[in-house]
Amino acid sequence: MSANYLRAFGESVADVPADLERWFRGMRELDERAHALQVELEGDCEKQLRLVMEAAAGEGEGGEPGSKRLKTNPQRAGPADEGEKGATAQVGFQELNEEYMGRIEKTTAELLKISAEKTGIAQQMYDCVDQHIRKLDRDLRAFDTEIANERVRLGLQPAEPAGDEKRRKRREGGSQQSSEELYKAALAAANASEPTYCTCNRISFGEMIGCENPDCQIEWFHFECVGLTDETRPKGKWYCKDCRKLLGKK
Structure with missing residues (x-):
């Protein structure tokens, strides 16, 4: 029966390294996307800040927001009076400001989405490894019970006296150690190909x-x-x- 336990467990964890590798690869792709979006977000924030500072400088000189910047634009030069120039500058400032705000909000939303996806992948990885660790613990307990029953059937003394707390803890500690070793082995196998x-x-x-x-x-x-x-x-x-x-x- 011990061979059956080992064979069944080996078959159940056969795909774990490949699954972990796939999840790690997905995490890296998300990291690369997030990095590119962060660079884009920082650029848009700097542009919007520069726009607001230029608008504030224009107001300080007695003009409308953005008037100092827009008056230097040759495409807007013309016979319009000062009131028309101020209104045009105000519209230009608002349009640019809204454009930057929209891009910043969109990029931020995409970054939050990527963060949620990474959290989901990490949870999948944890659940996968935890599931196999729990199965190993169950199999080890069943195997211990099977050995104890077989010794009783053969009329042998129990391997451990009932109520021996120290030995019971030692056995449970061995089970936990085996589970931890499995976890480390699974991660090592995935990392080897990552x-x-x-x-x-x-x-x-x-x-x-x-x-x-x-x-x-x-x-x-x-x-x-x-x-x-x-x-x-x-x-x-x-x-x-x-x-x-x-x-x-x-």
Whole structure:
């Protein structure tokens, strides 16, 4: 019967490494999409902020919002009086501001959607591994019961005296250890075929940043490995330490 337990369990976990690899690959694709959207969002926010600051500067000089910027536009030059110019500038400012706001809201919604998808994938991974761990625990308990019954049938002494708390805990600890080893083995099998990145040579996880040098040997880096956080996230182009030296950048 022990062979049957092992065979059945081996068959049940045969697809786990492939499933984990597929989920990890999906997480990386979502990370890449999120990175591109974050760059786009930061650009739109900077443009809108610049627009508002220019509008405020125009008001400070006695004009309408955006009038200073729009008056320098040759396409809007003409014989219109000052009132018409002010009204035109106001309309131009509002249109641009609404356009930026719409793009910012859309990009933010897409980022939230990606975050929800990543959470869903992580939950699937957890549920999958947890399901097999629980099955292993059930099989081990059933196997222990089967051995105890067989010893009784053969007239042998129980392997463990009833009520021996220390031995019972030791057996349960062994079961838990086997479950943890299974979990680590499943993750190791998935990680073995998952692409690795960064100077740490680990798989994609958490926040990552890409080096702008197209010839960079590593390309992608974990925030924690290059000393970055959400607060210190670079707003412009970012180069890794090796590429900064190679390109002579500070």
